[in-house]
Amino acid sequence: MTTYLIRRILAFIPLVWAIATITFFLMHAVPGGPFDREKPLPPQVMANLERKYNLDKPLVVQYGLFLRGLVTGDLGQSFSQNRPVTTIIRERLPKSVQLGACAFAFALAGGLTLGVTAAVRQNSLIDYLSVVLATIGASVPNFVLAVFLVLLFSLQLHWFDVLGWEFGNYRKMVLPIVSLGMLPLALIARVTRASMLEVLHQDYIRTARAKGLTEFRVVMRHAVRNALIPVLTIAGPILAGLLTGSFIIERFFAIGGVGTAFVDAVQLRDYGMIMGTTLLFAIAIAVMNLAVDVSYAVVDPRIRY
Amino acid sequence: MRKINWRALFGAFAVMAVVFAAAACGDDEEGGAPGGEAGQPRQGGEITVQYLEFQSFDPHYSSFAQDIGHQTFVFRGLYKLNKDNQPVPEMAADMPQISADGKTYTVKIKSGLKWSDGNDLKAEDFVAGIERTCNPDNAGEYQYLLSNIVGCDEYYAATDKSQAEKQALRAKLGVRAIDDTTIEFKLKEPQPTFTTILSMWMTWPVPIHIVPDGSTPWPEDPTKLAFNGPFIVSEYVPKERMVFTRNPNYAGQPAYLDKITFRYIEDNVQSNNAFRAGELHMALADATNLKSLQQEFPDKLLSYVTPTTIGLEMQLKKKPLDNLNVRLALSRAIDRKALAENVLQGSVTPTTTWVPPEVLGLDPKATDIFEEQIGFNPEKAKEALAAAGYPNGQGFPTLSILIRDSAGARATAEFLKEQFKSILNINVNIEIVDAPTRSKRFTEGQFELFPGGWHQDYPDPENWIIGLFDTGGTLNNYNCSDPEIDDLIKKARYNTNDQERREQYKKVNELISTRICGVAPMYHSLNHVLIDPRLKGVRENASSQDRVLAGDWAPELWWLSQ
Numbered sequence: 001m002t003t004y005l006i007r008r009i010l011a012f013i014p015l016v017w018a019i020a021t022i023t024f025f026l027m028h029a030v031p032g033g034p035f036d037r038e039k040p041l042p043p044q045v046m047a048n049l050e051r052k053y054n055l056d057k058p059l060v061v062q063y064g065l066f067l068r069g070l071v072t073g074d075l076g077q078s079f080s081q082n083r084p085v086t087t088i089i090r091e092r093l094p095k096s097v098q099l100g101a102c103a104f105a106f107a108l109a110g111g112l113t114l115g116v117t118a119a120v121r122q123n124s125l126i127d128y129l130s131v132v133l134a135t136i137g138a139s140v141p142n143f144v145l146a147v148f149l150v151l152l153f154s155l156q157l158h159w160f161d162v163l164g165w166e167f168g169n170y171r172k173m174v175l176p177i178v179s180l181g182m183l184p185l186a187l188i189a190r191v192t193r194a195s196m197l198e199v200l201h202q203d204y205i206r207t208a209r210a211k212g213l214t215e216f217r218v219v220m221r222h223a224v225r226n227a228l229i230p231v232l233t234i235a236g237p238i239l240a241g242l243l244t245g246s247f248i249i250e251r252f253f254a255i256g257g258v259g260t261a262f263v264d265a266v267q268l269r270d271y272g273m274i275m276g277t278t279l280l281f282a283i284a285i286a287v288m289n290l291a292v293d294v295s296y297a298v299v300d301p302r303i304r305y
Numbered sequence: 306m307r308k309i310n311w312r313a314l315f316g317a318f319a320v321m322a323v324v325f326a327a328a329a330c331g332d333d334e335e336g337g338a339p340g341g342e343a344g345q346p347r348q349g350g351e352i353t354v355q356y357l358e359f360q361s362f363d364p365h366y367s368s369f370a371q372d373i374g375h376q377t378f379v380f381r382g383l384y385k386l387n388k389d390n391q392p393v394p395e396m397a398a399d400m401p402q403i404s405a406d407g408k409t410y411t412v413k414i415k416s417g418l419k420w421s422d423g424n425d426l427k428a429e430d431f432v433a434g435i436e437r438t439c440n441p442d443n444a445g446e447y448q449y450l451l452s453n454i455v456g457c458d459e460y461y462a463a464t465d466k467s468q469a470e471k472q473a474l475r476a477k478l479g480v481r482a483i484d485d486t487t488i489e490f491k492l493k494e495p496q497p498t499f500t501t502i503l504s505m506w507m508t509w510p511v512p513i514h515i516v517p518d519g520s521t522p523w524p525e526d527p528t529k530l531a532f533n534g535p536f537i538v539s540e541y542v543p544k545e546r547m548v549f550t551r552n553p554n555y556a557g558q559p560a561y562l563d564k565i566t567f568r569y570i571e572d573n574v575q576s577n578n579a580f581r582a583g584e585l586h587m588a589l590a591d592a593t594n595l596k597s598l599q600q601e602f603p604d605k606l607l608s609y610v611t612p613t614t615i616g617l618e619m620q621l622k623k624k625p626l627d628n629l630n631v632r633l634a635l636s637r638a639i640d641r642k643a644l645a646e647n648v649l650q651g652s653v654t655p656t657t658t659w660v661p662p663e664v665l666g667l668d669p670k671a672t673d674i675f676e677e678q679i680g681f682n683p684e685k686a687k688e689a690l691a692a693a694g695y696p697n698g699q700g701f702p703t704l705s706i707l708i709r710d711s712a713g714a715r716a717t718a719e720f721l722k723e724q725f726k727s728i729l730n731i732n733v734n735i736e737i738v739d740a741p742t743r744s745k746r747f748t749e750g751q752f753e754l755f756p757g758g759w760h761q762d763y764p765d766p767e768n769w770i771i772g773l774f775d776t777g778g779t780l781n782n783y784n785c786s787d788p789e790i791d792d793l794i795k796k797a798r799y800n801t802n803d804q805e806r807r808e809q810y811k812k813v814n815e816l817i818s819t820r821i822c823g824v825a826p827m828y829h830s831l832n833h834v835l836i837d838p839r840l841k842g843v844r845e846n847a848s849s850q851d852r853v854l855a856g857d858w859a860p861e862l863w864w865l866s867q
Contacts, residue, residue, distance in 0.1 A: 032741025039368075039760060040748045041446060042772070042779040044462055048444035051464050082361045083525050091543045150578050162579040163568065164545070254570040256544025269741045 001297070008290050012283070019282045020070060020275065024063055027274050034079035034269040053079055066275065075279070076272040080264070085276040089258060093280075096245035096257035098167050103181035104242045108235065110185040112224075115192025115231075119200060120219055130189060137186025143248045146179040165255040180249045184238045191234055195227040202226075228299050236292030240284040344841065346561050350865035352840060354587040355576040356567035357853055358544060362530075363523035364506040365437040368446035370760075373506050374852030378549050378565070378860050379532040381557065383412055383431060383488075384504040386850055386858075390764040392500040395557060396426070396510070396533065398486075400500065407495025407801050412488045412503070419554040420512050420531035428482035430510035433518075435480045435490075438507040440519035441471065447507040449772070449779070450762065453499070455479025455491040475519075494799040497806055498765050505763060535560040535861035544569055549860075561842070561864035577835065586840045587854055590833035592652040593712065602835055610669065611832045612761035612849040614659055614769075616824040617721065620753050621784045625702065629820060630693035635754075636679040636825035637686035638728040639721065645828050648720045649713065653828040660769045660814040661829055663849070664761070666807060672829065678819040679826075683728045690729050698730030706733050706754040707747075709740045717756055750782050758824070764849055766810035770794060774817050783823030790816050839866045 035041055035049050050056040054065060069076055075085035118130035153175060154162045166172040199205065200223055208218045245259020258277065265273035297303045357371040364376045385395040394400065396418060402411040418426035438445040439457040441464045451457045460474040479491030492499060502508065512531040516523060524530055527538040527547070535557060536549035547567045551560045568584075570576040573591040577598070580588040590598050590606055598606055617635065619626045626632060641655035656672035657680050663669040673680065687697070695701040706721060708714040718735045725731050733754065738746070746752050762768050772778040775794045776786040790813055797809035818826060834855045836843055842863040846856035856863065 030742070032739070032743075032745040034741075036741045036744035036748065037368075038740065038744060038757070040744065040780055040782065041368075042449050044458075045444065045446050045448060048441045048461065048464050049446070052442065052444045080360050082363070082366065082523075087525065088543070147574070150575070154582055155578060158582070162575065162582045162584055163570065251572050252575050254545070254568065254572070254575065256542065256569070260544070260571075267740065 001294075005290075005294070008293075012286055015286060016279060016282060020066075020279060021063075023275060023278045024066060025059075027269070027271055028059055028062075030269070032269055034271065036269070053077060070279075075276040078265075078270055078273045080268045080270040080273070085272040088261065088273065089276055089280060092245075092256055092258040092261060095165055095255055096250070096259055097243050099165055099176055099180065099249075099255060099257060100239070100242035100245065102173065102177045104184065104235075104239050106177050106181040107184035107188055107238070107242075110181070111188025112192055112231070114185070114189040116196055116219065116224060116227075118189070118193045119196030120215075122197065127193075130193065134186040134189040134193075137182045138190070140182075142179050142183060142246070143252060145182055146175065146249060146252050149175045149179060163254045165253065165257075176249055176253045176255060179252075180242065180246055184242065187234060187238070188231060191230050192227065195230045196223060199223045199227045225299060229296065232292050232295050232299060236288040237285060240281075240288035244281050244284050344866060346842065346862075346864040347866065348561055348864075350562050351564040351566070352562060352586040352837075352863070352865065353566040353568055353584065354854060355570045355573075355579070355585055355589055356547075357571065358569040361523075362527045363443075364509045365434060365440075365445045365511070366443055366523070367506060370852040374854070374857050375547070375567070376506055376509070377534070377852065377858055378536045379527075379530075379534040379538060379552070380506070380509045381534045381555075382504050382506070382509045383414065384500055386501065386504050386764065388846065388848060390849070392504050395504070396431075397503075401490075401503075408492045410490040410492070410499060410503075411483075412490070414486050414488070415556055416486060418533070418556050420514075420533055421537045421552045421554050422512075422531040423554070424512070424514050424531060425485075426510060426533055427485045428488045429485075430513055431488050431508070432480050432482045433511040433513050433516075434507075434509050436475055436478060437511055437516075437519050439478060440475070443519055445507060447505075447762070450502055450505065450507060453492050453494060453496045455493055495801050496799060497801050497803055498763070498767060501763050501765060536565065539564075555861075558861055560861040562860075565860060565863070580835045580837075586837040587843065588835045589854070590835050592833055593650070595650050595652050595833060598833075598835070605835050605838065606833060607836055607844055607847060607855055608831050608833045609847050609855070610654055610661070610849075611830045611851070612661055612664065612764065613758060613830040614656065614661060614826055615653070615756060615758035615828055615830065616659065616826040618747075618752075618755040618757050618783050618824045619821065620750060620755075621786070621823060622750065623753055625693065625695070626704075626753065628693045630689045631695075632821035632825065633679065634686045634690035634693065634729055635725065636821055637682045637689060638724050639825065639827060640681045640724060641827055642681070644717065644720055648716050649828070652833065653830055655828050656826050657818060658814060659818050659824060659826050660766050660810070661761075661849075664764055664766055664769065665811050665814060675815070675818045675826075679821060686728055690731075695731070701729075701731045703732045703734055704753045705736050706756070707736050707738065707743055707752045708756060709743045710737050714756065721754075721756075747782055750784065755783075756827070758826075761849060766807065766814065767798065770810060770813055770817070771798060774813070774822055781823070785817070785822035787816060787820065787822050790822060840864075841866050 035046055054062060066076065078085050078088055081088060114130045114133065118127040121127050150162055153159045160175050161171045164172045165176055205218060205223055208222050245257040247259045247263045250257040250259040261273055262277035265277060359372040359375045360369050361367045361372050362375065364380055367373055381395045383395060383397040384392040387393050396414050398413045398415045414428060420426050435451065435454065437443055438448050438451055439460045441461050448461045456474065456477040456479050460478060463471050463474050481489050483489055510533060515531055527541050532552055535552055535555045537552045538547060539550045540548035546569060549565045551563055573589050576585060576588040577591050579585045619632055621627050645651065645653045645655045654672060657675040658672060662671040690698065706718050708718045722733045722735060725733050747755055747757065759769060771794060772780045774781060774785045774790055776791050793809050793813045797806045800806040800809065816822065832851065836855065840863065843856040846859050846862055848858065850858035
């Protein structure tokens, strides 16, 4: 296992380099630069800005400077905010991680409960309700859900605040968590239900029941654990996506996370921020995929590395 | 298998739909007029308002409205513009002494000025502000407004020179502190608007005890700075909020409010919800939902003209747009009223003048002064096209209209396309790109038709004309080149006879607008703001100097009535 882990972690290096290189040349190939504004700047101003940020140098030199910075952990300067990219990410990431982790916990708890209950009570009202809920959760975009939740729970019932995120303050936590977590909840519920239905028809479940075990023990001990593999497969990328922020939810609830940073950076051609957020997402997904692979071995004793 | 009770399920959704609709309609429990109710200003109170986060807090680098809006709360210059857009002393003790040739300005600052941290605010702090803007390494985006200061252009152009050469050029700058309270400016030419320029952000002082020279970076954390404006920055949480509290060392009229919190919200739909929920005292109205907001908040919604003109810009180097009759035909085929009312939902006001009338000293409502020459007139549009050699659009090439990807831009472009087809029988392609690509294409002159315009930096007609319409002007991307316009700009630019100068610019505006020298004016933008009725000093101070919110050029005048 240790060798496997070291090998996988070492594989991150060429992965990060490849993603960084492709992103670097792609973003410079897109027309328009960071200082092409709606209100144009005079040529001398443009020249000084480009020099200030090394954009006057040949692209290969800029790439070399970027790589040198990357090795030392310096992602350069944000053109739009005139501050180091690492500082900006460090400021904004914790909020995205808090919100993403809470939304993931909500999605996992809700999705597993709903999926397991629906499978155990197949074709009952609760099964139909869970399918309806999962379908709504999967098909209603989160910005529509967020608007609906705010109108109902903030403006009509005054239960929660309209804006912001504050860890520990339920008035500022519930709506962003539900808005962000509903889609993954629906996905997890659907996968769990399908996986559970398959497992519940296996011979060893029949054997467990024949041995006289209670239905609760059969489901929780024998069925759920075996049904978790497909859920784990989707949970890794879901968690990576949630922890690195959501552009729509963060923008809607005015949460200063890292989710809005990438879209803003692309729109502003903020090269430093594009690279910083792209690498952050890439590393998050790679780490989560590794975590999923490792967790297979924990859940299924037959899997060995 | 159990049967689903569809009726019960449908009923549940129906109830949710009703709740949703009721919530969407909302109610307006508070009445009263917003902002400027008569009454005695009250000291104290705290408010929270929507704002857009700054990109840079450095006034000698900034160019964005929200950046300058922030800085106006905490920094002030030698002069400020009053409600009538006239420069009045702010940190200066009096109006400047101007030499007989109009090229030397001497300004005395008030005695005993202090930064918010208690350090003395001296003449050299103001000199450092000018030096910082002219410094090529700082790359201040508004340096060009200081071009007339001796040596500023030369210093700013020293991009590739050594530090020693830059130092030498800095020493030759036409600004110096004669003593702790006296500053002298040397100009290349007499400039009638120079006192106005000295009210602007790129001339504001530098706390040199914190930022000693141009090579020292501006502090990343604004709370680490010292301030000379009505407020200080007490707290800053990136992407979330900034808290301002009253500056006890401010040399002007002390602010009424104890505390103002900027809540950074980019989505106006949500800021309007927060306003409904009472979480904000002021918010930018969602312009896409304006008609509904007008009904919901008849007394809280303030709409007023901003100093922005948007027109259909035309590349004069491309045929057939070099032909005046073609440009006239296109301009006369635009029903500006329908565009403003139907397409843009009343969020703008139609116009036929490039320079807004109030900047020219005219009645602000006189936006139709060139209606006869370039306004909507299908018959005259067809005649002009025929006179250009394209009767009923025959033989007219397909033009391209370059827009950025936004709902408003798409709607405007579709409207123009339909108008040109139905009235002139000509075809227009709509080319949609993202904002930086569009801007790049514009600055390179790679466009044919381009809906765009200008937002005023300072309230003087020269700001609407110089560099924009003179032959070879740095921002003249549509290639307007008209000897009569050039000659008038030359005469007006350094004309110290203010009345004559303004008449000359009025004539330039007439030539630009009626000859469509690069742009057919279409509308002036409006600002739409929701204001809590308890918040005063906002509505009555809403002006062309506003950056983001109504009256944000003078937040020291805001107060709470209860």
